Amino acid sequence: MSNTTNDRKIEHIDVIQKDSLTDRGGNHFDAVRLTHRALPELALSEVDSSCVFLGKTLSFPLLISSMTGGDHPLIRQINQHLAEAAEQCQVALAVGSQRVMFSHAQARESFKLRQYAPSTVLLGNLGAVQLNKGFGLEQARAAIDVLAADGLYLHLNPLQEAIQLEGDTDFSNLSEKIQHIAQGLDKPVLLKEVGSGFSVQDFEKGLAAGIKYFDVAGRGGTSWSRIEHHRNQSTAQQQGTNSNDLGLCFQDWGIDTVTSLKMLNPYLNKATLISSGGLRNGIDMIKSVILGASICGMAAPFLKPAMQSTEAVVAEIERLRREFNTAMFLLGMKDINSLFNNQSLILK
Ligand SMILES: Cc1cc2nc3c(=O)[nH]c(=O)nc-3n(C[C@H](O)[C@H](O)[C@H](O)COP(=O)(O)O)c2cc1C
Numbered sequence: 001m002s003n004t005t006n007d008r009k010i011e012h013i014d015v016i017q018k019d020s021l022t023d024r025g026g027n028h029f030d031a032v033r034l035t036h037r038a039l040p041e042l043a044l045s046e047v048d049s050s051c052v053f054l055g056k057t058l059s060f061p062l063l064i065s066s067m068t069g070g071d072h073p074l075i076r077q078i079n080q081h082l083a084e085a086a087e088q089c090q091v092a093l094a095v096g097s098q099r100v101m102f103s104h105a106q107a108r109e110s111f112k113l114r115q116y117a118p119s120t121v122l123l124g125n126l127g128a129v130q131l132n133k134g135f136g137l138e139q140a141r142a143a144i145d146v147l148a149a150d151g152l153y154l155h156l157n158p159l160q161e162a163i164q165l166e167g168d169t170d171f172s173n174l175s176e177k178i179q180h181i182a183q184g185l186d187k188p189v190l191l192k193e194v195g196s197g198f199s200v201q202d203f204e205k206g207l208a209a210g211i212k213y214f215d216v217a218g219r220g221g222t223s224w225s226r227i228e229h230h231r232n233q234s235t236a237q238q239q240g241t242n243s244n245d246l247g248l249c250f251q252d253w254g255i256d257t258v259t260s261l262k263m264l265n266p267y268l269n270k271a272t273l274i275s276s277g278g279l280r281n282g283i284d285m286i287k288s289v290i291l292g293a294s295i296c297g298m299a300a301p302f303l304k305p306a307m308q309s310t311e312a313v314v315a316e317i318e319r320l321r322r323e324f325n326t327a328m329f330l331l332g333m334k335d336i337n338s339l340f341n342n343q344s345l346i347l348k
Contacts, residue, residue, distance in 0.1 A: 005100045006107060008231075009070045015230045016303060022227050023300055026220040028256040029284040032291070033347040040332035047328045049321070051336045053092060053295050054150045054188065056121050060321050061289060061336065063092040064313075065217075065276050065299035066125045066153060066192070067306075070096075071106040078306040083116035085313035089321070092121035092295065094153055098143040099130055114148040121150045123190065128154040129161060129168045131177035137184040144187055151188040151213070154178060159196050159254070160224035163247040165232055179209035193217035195224055195277055196254030200263050203271070213272045214264065215297060218257030220278030222300045226251040261291040268292050268341060282323025286331070292341045 016022050049060035064082055068075045079095065086093035093113070101107040113122060124143040126135065131154075144152050156174075161167035182189040191198075191206045192215035203214055229247025236243035255263070257277040264273055275288030276297030285296040298320075305312035333339045 006104045024223045028220045028258040032287045037332040044329045047325045059090040061295045063297040065297035066094040068096040069110045070100045071104045076110045081306045081310045083113040084310040087117035089317045094123035111146045124149040125153040153190045157194040163228040175205045175209045182210040197260040215274035216260035218260040218277035219254035220256045223251045265292045286327040
């Protein structure tokens with residue numbers, strides 16, 4: 001296994017393709033049951049799922065979550081396909097960690113996505129822990145500028161870093177550094193996990209740091225612990241050493257997405273929530289909006305189509321839109337405002 005930030009992305013994609021159990025499932029959304037309306041009192045064609053996110057109108061509340069970036073033809077292609085499809089369908093797109101462009105200048109190309117997505121919401125991404133490794137406002141501004149982003153995600157991934165042999169595990173005093181970044185940028189900073197969810201304590205720390213957007217990225221989807229376990233095994237094999245099972249032990253660690261959304265629901269007057277982590281269809285999306293999310297993120301479901309073509313990504317987005325609009329119709333809901341945080345739609 002390689003140690004460079006640039007090669008790591010390709011290794012992650014490889015592991016996800018080979019091991020379907022990196023997508024953990026858990027059916028957390030199945031436990032949320034909705035009130036079907038036999039008499040919806042509207043026409044399916046009347047359903048309007050458009051919404052506003054970061055000042056831009058999206059055709060429905062979908063965000064293609066952070067995945068890739070780097071100096072590799074496959075990575076450049078994935079990002080181009082995602083950006084073209086996001087623009088065509090008017091949904092939001094976040095890029096993967098941009099740390100790589102500071103160690104491999106050629107990686108910048110993979111993030112120049114405004115040329116393919118001139119109007120829709122684009123979000124940059126850096127690991128918050130890098131703020132303890134010399135990153136600061138300069139890197140945050142560069143990350144935004146390269147894709148003319150509408151905002152910057154700072155991801156929190158303590159579990160992944162703890163499992164990685166080469167992980168950065170000093171997460172001390174990060175919230176004050178996050179605050180410094182949030183205050184110094186003229187675009188919003190969004191905090192996200194990467195698959196282990198957000199607690200109320202994390203949320204309150206973020207709020208105190210001036211953050212207004214939180215992506216819960218909860219347990220139930222892609223498990224970084226399991227992915228890093230595979231990388232550790234390969235390294236041990238190459239080096240002829242013993243590997244450990246730490247990554248397997250923690251593969252289902254964390255707060256699932258539904259629980260995280262429920263825990264943060266009382267704070268909706270203070271922040272905008274993004275639901276991600278294990279959403280796999282339009283029904284999971286609609287449940288997220290009903291639980292108070294303004295937008296819904298998905299990563300893993302877009303990986304395979306993004307490796308194929310822009311059309312394949314568009315087809316995946318259209319599947320989700322059709323499912324989402326059908327669910328709105330069956331709940332008798334005409335627009336997003338009537339869905340958002342509408343607890344009466346949950347079957348008790
Ligand atoms: C291939 C792949 C690469 C990812 N890379 C990043 C990343 O660089 N930065 C980040 O914040 N999250 C990253 N994620 C995490 C996702 O953005 C998301 O938070 C998480 O996977 C949960 O969504 P999912 O269950 O729909 O995959 C990645 C996910 C995948 C599948």
